[in-house]
Amino acid sequence: MRNVARKQQEPKASSGTLARPYRIEEQIGYLLRRAHQRASAIFQVTIGDPNITPTQYSSMVKLNEYRELSQNLLGRLVGMDKATMQGVVRRLKERGLVDSRPDPGDARRTLLSLTTEGQRIVNRLLLNGPAVSRETLKPLNGAEQRQLLDLLSKIV
Amino acid sequence: MRNVARKQQEPKASSGTLARPYRIEEQIGYLLRRAHQRASAIFQVTIGDPNITPTQYSSMVKLNEYRELSQNLLGRLVGMDKATMQGVVRRLKERGLVDSRPDPGDARRTLLSLTTEGQRIVNRLLLNGPAVSRETLKPLNGAEQRQLLDLLSKIV
DNA sequence: CCCATATCGTTCGTGTACGTACGATGACCC
DNA sequence: GGGTCATCGTACGTACACGAACGATATGGG
16 A cells, blocks of 8 residues: 555644643544544444434433423433524424424423333333443443543533 | 423432433433533634634644645544545635645545645634633643543543 | 455535524513 | 513524445555
8 A cells, every 4th residue: 555645744843842732632622522423433333223313312311201391491401502402303203203292381382202102212222321331431440431421520 | 480391390210220320411422422512612712713613623733734635644633534524625625724736646635735824824723722622621620631631532 | 467455535415513593472670 | 561681493504423325546466
């Protein structure tokens, strides 16, 4: 394999100060993006249903806990803004996993709930949920796993 | 404010075992998604140019280190697959920040480089890069910041 | 030299993610 | 009870993210 372009040139040296050089690979935002990519990939192959995404899963889990929620409140509970939530809910409704009815007490709201099929599916997926987390955290030992979850909780 | 729908019902109790209950808010994938969202939001308001996204920034930083890179190799260096890279590069080229030429030694490849304008911009953004990371890690003390970066590096 | 295989970049489709703007509705206060 | 302000859901535009399929090109083995 020609690899002329593979390592043509080393990165330019950092500035001459004693300060730590700025490497994109060591920045928190970059690492979070990569870690999130990996976690999503593991979810996809481990959760046991290729048609369910992480956000759809967390939405369904929340709807399984609270039996009925407005779209906006569900969004706050799972950390999605209303525009994003709109698309997630639309797709779940199109597949018959989620149902909706107008809130009888507030005409602005739509109450969402899982259909019987949605309940059946989320209960099946919940069996694999722990395996997804276990696989994602596999490179770390027990203490490190707890540390990471703790530190991430603090910055969220 | 009516809050009938706000806390209608507590989440159902977990199963009766001693095992830790499965809470979506404690799962690594969920936390990574939320943390990444927050980091992106901080990037957007701190980097100093509302038109530059995190992925565009890391691509430009890499192109500033290596003077010329194929699109595919750049993607591997910044952790984006080729389909995603295609869009990022297209937008940077449309704005005149990146230029391309055919690789004289390999007709499959396109060599990318920063334009003078692109270099000017990335050097300005690099001044704010440390502030983005500092702000994102602000809830943690120094030791915790290093731990988090270390743990994330291990699972990426 | 030729063929199987791999890589490179593009395109298409689906799905987050969010800013902004909008109309409808509700809450609050004078 | 009427006006102001907030909230709810929707719509549109832009941007990542990736699987799958594709044509062009390169490589390595027989």
